[in-house]
Amino acid sequence: MGPELARTLLIFTAIDFSSNGFHGKIPEAIGELCAIQMLNLSHNSFTGHIPQSLGNLVQLESLDHLSNKLSGRIPSQLTNLTFLEVLIFSQNNLVGPIPYEKQFNTFETDSYQGNLGLCGFPLTKQCGSGEGPEQPAKMIREDDGGSRKAFFGDL
Template structure:
């Protein structure tokens, strides 16, 4: 039987309606986190990269800034990553190419820079994954 006392780790502070709440223990076995459409600001926390069991992460439609954290490349079980419709800048980290289980990848409608990483699963993503301004390019899936 698993030792459940050791299946918790890390902490997160959330501010909801002006009230800061700290979750001191988060179960490591979380497989899905959906924090989309919450008007979150600031950078993507580096600690998310320590949630090794994570399969789906959706932080879309917020106001997140800064770079996509390289630590997301540690999420070796990740199947779906949605960071679309934020204010993210910089390049897509090369570490994400090593995510061999990832099937869904959305970073559209940010202010990211080219080049887009190549290889592994990145060869399978449709260009709609990157739709919007990417460096000096405007990528669109609309037909003229």
């Protein structure tokens, strides 16, 4: 009988590369990990733009890029991530308007802290004219318990 070959698990659902001292650009190929649900690249020294290919990770529930040196805009392709529950881009050098479609309507200001060049909802810094489409109107509704909650809708 010949030796048995060990099988390598080809589907990873979580990848945690946090605090590893990685530097350079985040590879576009990371967008090919289509079954991934959690990606943590926090506390490294990644530079450059957030890859647009991350918008292909439609199963993603958690995306953490906290404390890197990322620059540029947040790609609009990330609004394709409709299962996203956790989003952390804090402490980078990101600029421009924050996408506000789909799941991006649900994230609080702490997802973006420390990026002085970002603007738009949910931050108080408004974008200048020509930086992005007009933001949706904020509406208030009362839930069954009588408390008021903000929500956003296409008007």
